[in-house]
Amino acid sequence: MGSLCSNGSGCCDIEIERVYVVQELPPPETEKKPKKKKKSILPSLPKVPSRHKPPCDKDLKARKIQAWWRGTLVRRTLLKAALSAWTIQCWWRKTLAERLEKRRMEALHWMAQEARACVTIQSWIRMLQIRQQYWRLRYATHIIQVSWRWYNCHTRGIFEGSYELTGNQLSLQLDIFLGSQVCRISDCIPLAIKN
Numbered sequence: 001m002g003s004l005c006s007n008g009s010g011c012c013d014i015e016i017e018r019v020y021v022v023q024e025l026p027p028p029e030t031e032k033k034p035k036k037k038k039k040s041i042l043p044s045l046p047k048v049p050s051r052h053k054p055p056c057d058k059d060l061k062a063r064k065i066q067a068w069w070r071g072t073l074v075r076r077t078l079l080k081a082a083l084s085a086w087t088i089q090c091w092w093r094k095t096l097a098e099r100l101e102k103r104r105m106e107a108l109h110w111m112a113q114e115a116r117a118c119v120t121i122q123s124w125i126r127m128l129q130i131r132q133q134y135w136r137l138r139y140a141t142h143i144i145q146v147s148w149r150w151y152n153c154h155t156r157g158i159f160e161g162s163y164e165l166t167g168n169q170l171s172l173q174l175d176i177f178l179g180s181q182v183c184r185i186s187d188c189i190p191l192a193i194k195n
Helices: 057-155
Strands: 002-006 013-017 157-167 169-178 181-190
Touching: none
Parallel strands: none
Antiparallel strands: 002 013, 157 169, 169 181
């Protein structure tokens, strides 16, 4: 048997199974020695005859409806529990993903900060090394230039000369020493002398 029900958002097909009434049969009789009954102190109650009738058609239908309703309630409860568990699992997975992403971003930020700090320190050290090298070269250049200038000044300008004044003429003889070179100048210059 089956029925179709709807609760507003859709339809669901519900199967109702047949319900069978099972009665317990008495155990098979075997030859046993009769047991001795113990006498009880309490007076025994008279046995009431059972009025057990086979269930009628209405009772069977009512039992089917009750079973269907109980099954529906159980399925609803299980569905609600499953949906609640699924919602909690989704939320927890999302929370874990957000935490993981946050930790990853913090680690990435920390690595970038460390890399920036390393690059800054390295650039400062390189700058100091290059500056020291520059100052050493500049000092060496200065020493070489001073020495060269001093050497050039001492070897450059030695003048020796003599002159002779005869009448209205000036005779000059100059010797200029430039390092290993010698330059000799001799000249006679007429003088305009008025009497």
